[in-house]
Amino acid sequence: MTTSKRKVTQWQLRTRTLELGRRTLVMGIVNITPDSFSDGGRFLAPDAAIAHALQLLDEGADLLDLGAESTRPGSRAGGAAGSVWAPAVSAAEEQARLLPVLEGILRACPSAILSVDTYKAATARAALQAGAEIVNDVSGLAWDAEMAAVCAETRCGAGGNPGAGGNPGLVLMHTRGRPEVWQAQPPLAPDELLAAVRDGLESSLKKAAAKGIPLESIVLDPGYGFGKRFEENYFLLARQAELLALGRPLLAGVSRKSFLGRTLAPLYGGKDAPPLARETAGVAAMTAAILHGASIIRAHAVRQAVETARIADAVLACGTAIAPQDGL
Numbered sequence: 001m002t003t004s005k006r007k008v009t010q011w012q013l014r015t016r017t018l019e020l021g022r023r024t025l026v027m028g029i030v031n032i033t034p035d036s037f038s039d040g041g042r043f044l045a046p047d048a049a050i051a052h053a054l055q056l057l058d059e060g061a062d063l064l065d066l067g068a069e070s071t072r073p074g075s076r077a078g079g080a081a082g083s084v085w086a087p088a089v090s091a092a093e094e095q096a097r098l099l100p101v102l103e104g105i106l107r108a109c110p111s112a113i114l115s116v117d118t119y120k121a122a123t124a125r126a127a128l129q130a131g132a133e134i135v136n137d138v139s140g141l142a143w144d145a146e147m148a149a150v151c152a153e154t155r156c157g158a159g160g161n162p163g164a165g166g167n168p169g170l171v172l173m174h175t176r177g178r179p180e181v182w183q184a185q186p187p188l189a190p191d192e193l194l195a196a197v198r199d200g201l202e203s204s205l206k207k208a209a210a211k212g213i214p215l216e217s218i219v220l221d222p223g224y225g226f227g228k229r230f231e232e233n234y235f236l237l238a239r240q241a242e243l244l245a246l247g248r249p250l251l252a253g254v255s256r257k258s259f260l261g262r263t264l265a266p267l268y269g270g271k272d273a274p275p276l277a278r279e280t281a282g283v284a285a286m287t288a289a290i291l292h293g294a295s296i297i298r299a300h301a302v303r304q305a306v307e308t309a310r311i312a313d314a315v316l317a318c319g320t321a322i323a324p325q326d327g328l
Helices: 046-058 092-109 121-130 147-152 180-185 190-211 232-237 239-245 258-263 279-291 304-319
Strands: 009-012 019-020 025-031 061-069 114-117 134-137 170-171 216-220 251-254 294-299
Touching: 009 304, 025 046, 046 061, 061 092, 061 134, 061 190, 092 114, 092 121, 114 304, 121 134, 121 147, 134 147, 147 216, 170 190, 190 216, 190 232, 190 239, 216 258, 232 239, 232 258, 232 279, 239 251, 251 279, 258 279, 279 294, 294 304
Parallel strands: 025 061, 025 294, 061 114, 114 134, 134 170, 170 216, 216 251, 251 294
Antiparallel strands: 009 019
16 A cells, blocks of 8 residues: 655644644544434434543544534435435524534533534534534535635634634535435546546635635545445545645545445345444544545544554654655
């Protein structure tokens, strides 16, 4: 496997910065939903979600990603067009689920670095005002025309105001259309796939720049599973490092994804391995993602992800694959 260089750089968040590239950071997933593909319903109650979030921090998560709406596809046999999709959630309902958990985590652990997984500008604004540091937009600024403006706002306030600070950190993810069209899209050859992801992320970067969002605030996510057919995710993972040419650090979200379950199907009687049976496969995929340039991995099982990152980082260090930032 060919490793690739990732630069040591600073990620500008709302009130602080995070160093990326010297070691892999782990973003723990907190799904405050009834229907997420992996753990839907387990943490819908605020107390349960807060307790889970604090456990992930104890297990070594560097930051947490809170989501209150599922964007999963359905899972009828073969994944054919016409599958049942996760229902849309209004901004009001999304915030009703999200904000009590976000506020509860910060009361219990004020130093926690929280990201909000949303494509809705209204939810992003409310979460930032409540103390979130990062907006993780799965649409790459494509599904809500106001999102870029929200992320461009600076929040200067009196001391003690949780919303005080500058631009939030922003994760721009590549999505090939909306969920309801994913499985009806034609397959792409590897070169076509990489071009589509690269061009989509570049377009998102241009939208951000047009609104004055600093480049230093942005991390890019290739969007594994989002509009990619099962085998296409492997093409993307194998060539992920090519996306570093866009000049921003990469976040990889491969934990428990369906393409892993499909590959394991021969070991499960021909059926896709269920989400909770994909942890070992996820370790393999996260290792590949790190060795191909990811600076952050997004994970459900944080302890395993932390251990995975330690080993992959040791390989990178011995391969001198991490490039120092100028002046460091």
